[in-house]
Amino acid sequence: MKRRAGDLKVRAVEARREGREREAKSKKSPSRPDLGVLSRRIRVCTECPLHASRTQAVPGEGHPQAKVVIIGEAPGRQEDQTGRPFVGSAGKYLDHVLEGTGFERQDFFITNIVKCRPPANRMPKVKEIDTCTSLYLFEQIRLINPRLILLLGGVAARKMLGAKSVEEVRGRVIEQAGRRFLASYHPAVRFYREDLAEKIKEDFRLLQKELAKLPPDL
Ligand code: URA
Numbered sequence: 001m002k003r004r005a006g007d008l009k010v011r012a013v014e015a016r017r018e019g020r021e022r023e024a025k026s027k028k029s030p031s032r033p034d035l036g037v038l039s040r041r042i043r044v045c046t047e048c049p050l051h052a053s054r055t056q057a058v059p060g061e062g063h064p065q066a067k068v069v070i071i072g073e074a075p076g077r078q079e080d081q082t083g084r085p086f087v088g089s090a091g092k093y094l095d096h097v098l099e100g101t102g103f104e105r106q107d108f109f110i111t112n113i114v115k116c117r118p119p120a121n122r123m124p125k126v127k128e129i130d131t132c133t134s135l136y137l138f139e140q141i142r143l144i145n146p147r148l149i150l151l152l153g154g155v156a157a158r159k160m161l162g163a164k165s166v167e168e169v170r171g172r173v174i175e176q177a178g179r180r181f182l183a184s185y186h187p188a189v190r191f192y193r194e195d196l197a198e199k200i201k202e203d204f205r206l207l208q209k210e211l212a213k214l215p216p217d218l
Contacts, residue, residue, distance in 0.1 A: 004114060032215050035143050038136060042115045043083075048131045050116035050124070056083035060111025067214055068207070069146040070094075071137070072112045073155040073186060076122050082212025085110045090188040094152075097187070097200060101208040109144050113137065113156050129159055143181070145197035147214055149179055149206060170203055173210060182207055 033041070039059035040113050045051055060074040061084060078088035086094050096106055114132040116126040124132075141149065149160065157163040161174060161181060169183040184203035 007061055024119060033094060033139070035140065038139055038143070041051075042136055045115070045135070046112075047135060048116075048128045050118060050128055053082045053119045054116040057115045058085050058112065058117075059115055059136070060085055060109060061107070063107055063110035064109070064144060066107065066109040066144055067147045067211065068150055069107050069141060069148075070108050070150045070152065071160065072109045072110075072152045074112050074114045074121075075117040076121055077117070085095055087114055088185075089191065091174045092187070093187040093190050097204045100201070103211065109140070109146070111140060112139065113159055115212060129155070133159060146209055147180065148207070149174075149181045151181060151183040153189075155206055168198070172207065175201045180210075182210065 038126050042059040043057045045057060051057070054075075058079045072086060072090075075085065076088050079085055079090075085091070094110075098105055098108070100117055111186065115136060116132075118124050118128070140187050142169045151160055151169075154163075154166055157169050161169050161176060163169040163183070165181055166185050169181075170185070172182075174181045174183070182203065183195075185199070185200055188216065190200060
């Protein structure tokens with residue numbers, strides 16, 4: 001009789017433990033999407049007015065555990081047509097400066113502050129930026145957990161670092177909110193500000209230097 005009571009007690013303790021484990025598991029899984037789920041959500045997103053004029057949303061692409069996430073402003077015409085980031089003329093220049101780092105485009109994760117092309121390439125509005133980053137970009141960064149974030153252009157520097165200009169934040173690593181950032185000019189400025197080409201190259205040399213400091217197994 002004594003033995004049976006002991007067995008029942010052990011079983012009750014086990015049942016309670018299993019219940020707690022089940023509860024913890026069910027709390028973890030439903031609300032945390034992976035990068036693929038996020039991309040699919042972005043492609044059908046209608047949360048801001050930019051969805052109405054887009055051809056395709058551009059979630060971003062690259063290595064899911066990239067050491068560096070590169071963030072531009074917004075898709076342009078070719079990105080809107082292909083659904084891929086930085087594939088137009090600014091993208092060609094970005095590829096060129098990335099080559100100098102010894103890494104390939106696929107080693108990075110490349111995306112934008114907003115995922116849909118603003119009409120006639122106007123600047124994205126604050127409300128569009130806030131909606132898109134809070135729904136998608138911040139979650140992409142959390143999932144990838146990069147060692148460095150490279151911001152390209154004033155829109156990205158303003159949103160992610162609160163900077164007034166790229167000039168204010170470029171040329172050094174900035175640590176903020178537990179992340180490390182580098183900032184540079186948007187590659188498109190190269191086409192109307194030839195004088196900035198050298199500064200852009202300098203910024204990518206700094207990226208290369210920072211990459212070299214990271215453990216190779218990452
Ligand atoms: N400019 C950007 O900021 N992002 C792109 O994807 C293309 C051009």
